[in-house]
Structures are given as C-alpha cells and as structure tokens.
Amino acid sequence: MSDTQKDLQSQVQAIAERINNGITYEDAGIDHKEHDAEPTAIISGWDYLEDALDIEYRVGSDMSYKGAEVLVTFGGPNIWIDTKHKCVRGAWWGDSAVAHYTDDAMGIDDALEELYESGR
Secondary structure: HHHHHHHHHHHHHHHHHHHHHHEEHHHHOOOOOHHHHOOEEEHHHHHOOOOOOEEEEEEOOOOOOEEEEEEOOOOOOOOEEOOOOOOEEEEEEEEEEEEEEOOOOOOOHHHHHHHHHOOO
8 A cells, every 4th residue: 555545544534533523622623612612512513514615415316315425625635525325535646545434423414414405
C-alpha cells in the first residue's frame, strides 16, 4: 500500500469514526455558548453540514428520501459521506478508500432528510 493510499484510508477512517462517535463543540471549534450547550456536548447534524460542499440526494421512485451523499473535502482528496450505505468514500488520483460506520451520533442523516423534505 502506497503512502498516499495509507493517508487516504486514514482520513476516510477518521471521518467515519467522527460520524460514529460524534464531535464535540470543543473539538469542532464551534462556540458552545451560541448553542447553549456544554463544550463537551456533541454537535448536531445541522452544525456538521454547515461546511458541506455539495449534497446529492438518493430518492426512491416515489421521491421518498433514501439517503444522501455529502461532499466534505475536495481537491486532494475528494471525500464523500454516503448515508444510504453508511460509509465514507475517498478518492485521490488512482487511489480509493472506504470506511463504514454503524451509528450516526450527530444525526447527520436526520438533518439531511429534513433538509430534503423542506425543499420538496
């Protein structure tokens, strides 16, 4: 495995772990006082999505929400969160990496579904 591949896998895995475990206001660098929360409280999915670069929705034939793909980094590497398949995917030149998560501690998918439904 090349150094680039290892670095990409490490970045993808780190994002999957943050989704699984959540990110605190302190770790995210978000002012907890503005949100009337403790510094160690987990941020919401809405807070996490503030920095999203692009959102692509996955819908059924009846236009019901199934999940979304969120571009979170771009330009080296490109990294997406895929809430339908509960994974984080990355690509950098010819390398690719995937890491799965089982929990969505911040409620990212719930926020995405609400955002999708509000735009219908």
